[in-house]
Amino acid sequence: MAIGNANGAGLPPGENLRRQFERDVLAGLSTPQKALPCKYLYDETGSKLFEAICDLDDYYLTRTEAAIFNRALNEMASVLGRQAVLIEPGAGNCEKAEPLLAAMKNPRAYYPLDISPEILLEAQQRIQQRLPQLEIAPIFGDFTGDEVWGRLPPSAARQVIFFPGSTIGNFSHEQARELLIRFAGQLNPGDGLLLGADLVKDSVVLERAYHDSNHVTEAFNKNLLSRINSELNGDFNTEAFAHRAFYHSFRQRVEMHLVSLVEQQVSVAGRQFQFAEGETIHTENSHKYTLPGLQELLRETGFSPEKYWTDNNQHYAIYFAQIR
Numbered sequence: 001m002a003i004g005n006a007n008g009a010g011l012p013p014g015e016n017l018r019r020q021f022e023r024d025v026l027a028g029l030s031t032p033q034k035a036l037p038c039k040y041l042y043d044e045t046g047s048k049l050f051e052a053i054c055d056l057d058d059y060y061l062t063r064t065e066a067a068i069f070n071r072a073l074n075e076m077a078s079v080l081g082r083q084a085v086l087i088e089p090g091a092g093n094c095e096k097a098e099p100l101l102a103a104m105k106n107p108r109a110y111y112p113l114d115i116s117p118e119i120l121l122e123a124q125q126r127i128q129q130r131l132p133q134l135e136i137a138p139i140f141g142d143f144t145g146d147e148v149w150g151r152l153p154p155s156a157a158r159q160v161i162f163f164p165g166s167t168i169g170n171f172s173h174e175q176a177r178e179l180l181i182r183f184a185g186q187l188n189p190g191d192g193l194l195l196g197a198d199l200v201k202d203s204v205v206l207e208r209a210y211h212d213s214n215h216v217t218e219a220f221n222k223n224l225l226s227r228i229n230s231e232l233n234g235d236f237n238t239e240a241f242a243h244r245a246f247y248h249s250f251r252q253r254v255e256m257h258l259v260s261l262v263e264q265q266v267s268v269a270g271r272q273f274q275f276a277e278g279e280t281i282h283t284e285n286s287h288k289y290t291l292p293g294l295q296e297l298l299r300e301t302g303f304s305p306e307k308y309w310t311d312n313n314q315h316y317a318i319y320f321a322q323i324r
């Protein structure tokens with residue numbers, strides 16, 4: 001077999017991803033507002049740091065969502081109905097699906113989708129031990145592309161897409177619409193979506209969650225620079241950048257940036273980039289929703305919002321919607 005062509009086929013595994021990373025970083029550092037795609041924050045170190053963020057007192061999202069699930073699990077299970085198929089895009093360690101599957105009435109199957117096989121296979125074993133009757137079929141790939149969805153087994157049973165964790169917040173409103181339309185395309189009338197989203201709230205609470213006093217989010221943000229240094233032969237001095245996170249109330253999102261503390265030049269993959277003092281790299285968005293905003297998003301994308309659960313402070317919501 002011939003090795004290597006213009007498409008990068010035949011390259012060692014990981015090389016295509018590295019090249020894509022390089023293209024995205026060089027392009028992102030070349031625009032007037034420097035910006036990097038937030039998905040690159042989640043390499044192995046970044047994912048571990050994100051898990052540490054989830055345990056922080058300042059980061060209310062994870063525990064608030066967990067408490068809503070805990071309290072409403074049986075009600076959710078009955079809304080999902082008997083013998084439903086649960087599909088989870090970006091499932092990761094499947095920690096949120098496990099109690100839900102255990103509460104559901106004779107779930108037909110669980111299809112977790114994720115780019116990371118190791119974590120998914122480990123989760124499959126764990127859940128299979130607890131629920132031996134359940135069919136679990138992990139599907140590896142990027143859920144924002146078409147290709148993975150084509151590999152889902154067709155099903156006559158009721159399907160429910162499970163999308164917790166405020167992952168939707170990483171997407172712009174435009175991208176969120178596209179994503180939900182993609183979800184809808186996978187579903188039939190009467191099928192469901194269980195969606196977790198963080199709500200608009202006091203900016204002090206929001207900013208503390210993304211600028212925590214333990215500096216874990218700072219480490220998470222700066223890890224992107226270390227990753228560029230090691231994978232793309234960069235020479236970022238992580239000390240010369242500061243973590244910044246602020247709530248942009250008009251855009252209803254927390255923006256995460258890295259601020260250059262001095263005027264400096266940085267080299268990445270043989271190319272030079274200038275930073276003025278105070279210039280930033282925009283590294284992540286975390287969109288916040290209002291309940292009416294969520295309902296509108298659902299309606300616009302072919303869903304009919306049926307029921308939601310929230311905490312007493314209305315900091316976070318889990319929405320159940322059906323395909324019209």
Ligand code: AVJ
Pocket residue numbers: 053061165166167169170209210217220284285286287
């Ligand atoms: C993984 C997108 C839900 O936006 O709250 C947390 C990512 N970034 N702290 C979020 C994140 C910094 C997180 N999501």
